[in-house]
Amino acid sequence: MERGTWGETSTDEAEVVCPRFHAAIELIGRRWSGAILFKLIDGPHFFRELLVAIPGISDRLLSQRLRELEAEGLVERSVHDGVPARVSYCLSATGAALEPALRQLHRWAQEHQVNGSP
């Protein structure tokens, strides 16, 4: 028997996947959300800058994802005076704390080719 590899009735193997991890990975992996978060690592950006940085996303979807990320507390929104007023987005402290995970994944993606969306 290969100890530590198999052992169908051990407690470890009966353990369910952490629901907080599960929620987190599906939040950041939602279509376009990961790209938005990654772009905001380099600092605050205006709406239009994000639109340019993420080819293929529409105005409508970018607005929607930013609202979701704001509601989750990962992104903060600032309105800048002017005519017209401009809106910028940056990572909150919680969002910024994702940086090590996102950078690790970025490193992995440089070294391994996947065919996933988009």
Add this chain to the structure above:
Amino acid sequence: MERGTWGETSTDEAEVVCPRFHAAIELIGRRWSGAILFKLIDGPHFFRELLVAIPGISDRLLSQRLRELEAEGLVERSVHDGVPARVSYCLSATGAALEPALRQLHRWAQEHQVNGSP
């Protein structure tokens, strides 16, 4: 002017999000896929063990996600002799290389509450 923070026309800000990162985050963040990969970090598992470890997933969806992850080269499938034959799954070398990123995200999820799915 806050140098390094703003500067709308700099090359950096015009840079698009790396398409490989974009594909990778949406692959691992696809509904259920992150949970399956995380469970497989602790070693190979039989199909039924994965089903128990991920509450809420159906047989059909687990099969589908495993097939997708196998097609992407992240997961490997082994058939074990017996009646009935049993099938187990483990991470490939490419899948195992995701461990640091998944563990970082796990750590983040322990420290920050999100309301994302599921």
